[in-house]
Amino acid sequence: MFEKLFSFYPGDLTMQDFTTAFSRDNPQFALLLGIAALTFFIGYMEYVYSFMLVRREKSAPYPVWMHTFYFAHDSMGAIAFAFAAKASGGFWFFTVASIALVVWNLFEVYNLYKSIYVERQEIWGHLYDAPVTIKQAWTKVISQIIIFIGVVNLFRVFMHDPYMFKWFIFTNILIAIIPGFYWAKRKTQIGASYKLAIIILIGTVNSFIPMNMWALTSDYFSVANNPWFYIIGVVSIGFAIRNIWILRKLPQKPKLLDNGTKTVW
Numbered sequence: 001m002f003e004k005l006f007s008f009y010p011g012d013l014t015m016q017d018f019t020t021a022f023s024r025d026n027p028q029f030a031l032l033l034g035i036a037a038l039t040f041f042i043g044y045m046e047y048v049y050s051f052m053l054v055r056r057e058k059s060a061p062y063p064v065w066m067h068t069f070y071f072a073h074d075s076m077g078a079i080a081f082a083f084a085a086k087a088s089g090g091f092w093f094f095t096v097a098s099i100a101l102v103v104w105n106l107f108e109v110y111n112l113y114k115s116i117y118v119e120r121q122e123i124w125g126h127l128y129d130a131p132v133t134i135k136q137a138w139t140k141v142i143s144q145i146i147i148f149i150g151v152v153n154l155f156r157v158f159m160h161d162p163y164m165f166k167w168f169i170f171t172n173i174l175i176a177i178i179p180g181f182y183w184a185k186r187k188t189q190i191g192a193s194y195k196l197a198i199i200i201l202i203g204t205v206n207s208f209i210p211m212n213m214w215a216l217t218s219d220y221f222s223v224a225n226n227p228w229f230y231i232i233g234v235v236s237i238g239f240a241i242r243n244i245w246i247l248r249k250l251p252q253k254p255k256l257l258d259n260g261t262k263t264v265w
Contacts, residue, residue, distance in 0.1 A: 010225035017218040022093040032216040042203035047107040049196040059191025071108040072148035077164040176204040176236040180243035189253040201240040208233025
């Protein structure tokens with residue numbers, strides 16, 4: 001067991017893994033397609049609730065650095081999948097995934113816009129003696145994006161991750177763990193949501209059950225070949241459950257804000 005955990009490494013992902021798994025000739029194609037669609041849908045919903053919270057409650061459920069990181073990651077992923085589509089003769093999965101990531105980028109742009117024009121004082125106010133200006137907020141956001149683009153691409157090389165598939169695992173771990181810490185730090189349910197916490201939990205479980213999208217795509221993610229993947233999965237699920245527990249400990253937010261806007265449960 002210790003040898004498996006600390007000295008064994010599986011092979012690597014190849015383009016053939018994707019073209020074989022997402023081909024209609026694959027006996028598990030329908031199952032994989034359904035789970036992949038569910039995985040992408042949950043990812044979108046995690047951002048839809050971010051839209052709702054920042055619009056209604058003027059407070060997003062994720063720290064701004066998560067938005068800048070996801071923007072950097074998804075923009076690089078869109079480019080990587082576009083090149084993979086070209087290299088594979090336009091294989092449908094790479095094309096669709098590239099388009100899906102562009103849509104995610106638009107989601108992130110919206111959240112970054114709200115961070116700058118709605119939340120800038122709450123996010124960066126402690127750094128300045130005077131109110132945060134729009135220019136200062138833009139500078140912070142652009143600087144973070146530049147840094148994260150460099151980090152994502154450097155570790156993409158270190159991880160030998162040409163299709164960004166391994167990076168996607170890290171994004172799922174991040175969204176399971178970080179929100180609860182952020183909500184606890186703010187000490188309010190405003191900008192947080194039970195519905196979002198439940199969706200994050202469902203998405204985290206979906207990402208780490210043995211029949212997840214990654215394991216159905218390549219043996220690289222099987223329990224036997226990659227036990228650390230499932231160990232961090234258990235940890236992530238634990239933190240996703242903790243998010244709900246954190247919300248229960250915080251003061252309950254009103255059903256209506258002072259301006260009459262309905263809050264998000």
